[in-house]
Amino acid sequence: MPELPEVQALAADLGARLVGRTVRRLDVLAFPALKTFEIPTSALAGRPVRGVGRHGKFLDLEIGDVHLVMHLARAGWIRWRDREPKSSARPGRSPKNPLAARLLLEPDGAGFDVTEAGSKKSLAIHLVHDSREVERVRTLGPEPLDDAFTLDVFAGILRRAGRAQIKGVLRDQAVIAGIGNAYSDEILHAAKMSPFKPAAMSDEEVARLYRALQETLRDAVARSEGLAASELKAEKHEGLRVHGRAGEACPVCGDTIRQVIYHDSSLQYCPTCQTGGKVLADRVLSRLLK
Incomplete structure (x- = not known):
């Protein structure tokens, strides 16, 4: 997408x-x-x-x-x-x-x-x-690369989201505009956070996630700038570190990138970088193995 x-x-x-x-x-x-x-x-x-x-x-x-x-x-x-x-x-x-x-x-x-x-x-x-x-x-939420999208604004968004999983908060277009499945995976990998982490978090974690969001999106925008439509899909895939790369080595630590599959989508993450080495439960895969 x-x-x-x-x-x-x-x-x-x-x-x-x-x-x-x-x-x-x-x-x-x-x-x-x-x-x-x-x-x-x-x-x-x-x-x-x-x-x-x-x-x-x-x-x-x-x-x-x-x-x-x-x-x-x-x-x-x-x-x-x-x-x-x-x-x-x-x-x-x-x-x-x-x-x-x-x-x-x-x-x-x-x-x-x-x-x-x-x-x-x-x-x-x-x-x-x-x-x-x-x-x-x-009903779109604020644009994350606008000057008005400050750390304080982001902190307020996370406070209001409370115990909601951070992956879903980042993807919710009514909360923040423009981030989908791929870049939410990339942002959370850069921030070294589990996709299932609650949105309510410490000030240090909020600042770390905000920096990861800004850097990930701005880097992707810079890479895409000036490209024709025919070149954008390949460039996006080339720039992704974890999303869509299940089974490959994490470019940061070398661990195997894992995924969690849902009925109509999936997420990818690095256990070493994001979950303290814990492999997240994949209910679809678990059902297949029964």
């Missing part, structure tokens, strides 16, 4: 390509992905792209007086095209046909495709006059 660093880089890349161009049309092929109906897709035709921004993990394209707001979910992505495709777009929601939407520009049909791989479809596309009309944008 693209998270804050990748979505920020996508917004910058698309902004450089789109701003000042005129939209020919938007074709939505995966109809369940379109979550709004008051503004028809035809309303974008002939309108200029005025800006491309980001809210948490949402992309926001300002086209005339309409905002095209997209959440790429777990398996969505943007593929840029320098020219109009030879074949017309066809509706599809299967893994064999991942095309969900296509935007074409004047005069040459350049633009981008929105794709979503896999069988579980969660991509969301909204056409609104104000991005805050999208409930999940309106």
Whole structure:
């Protein structure tokens, strides 16, 4: 799933390509992905792209007086095209046909495709006059890289979360915007904390976690800066130290990276760095071994 660093880089890349161009049309092929109906897709035709921004993990394209707001979910992505495709777009929601939407520009049909791989479809596309009309944008927590996101603000968030597991707190978009499964694993590894640690913690631990959050996200943003959309997935994977690397050696201590599997996701961690050598219970794996 693209998270804050990748979505920020996508917004910058698309902004450089789109701003000042005129939209020919938007074709939505995966109809369940379109979550709004008051503004028809035809309303974008002939309108200029005025800006491309980001809210948490949402992309926001300002086209005339309409905002095209997209959440790429777990398996969505943007593929840029320098020219109009030879074949017309066809509706599809299967893994064999991942095309969900296509935007074409004047005069040459350049633009981008929105794709979503896999069988579980969660991509969301909204056409609104104000991005805050999208409930999940309106209810986002603070942006963790904003100047206003201070150590004191972060400490207050953790105090209010109380006994909630810190992994879930970091991922909750209504609490902090933009951090998902991958970067929460990376932040907790850098902070040397268990993903199951309660959010209420000592002042020293709060400061350590805050530094890890800032450094991890800023490093990822710096690595992604200037990259085209086609390069971002590989760069993200290359930069991850523990997430998605179960069975590999921890780059810090050399211990084997372990994972806990849930019904629809998983987390990865280093026992030596994060849990005092303790291997966390993996209920899915335990059931398989019975």
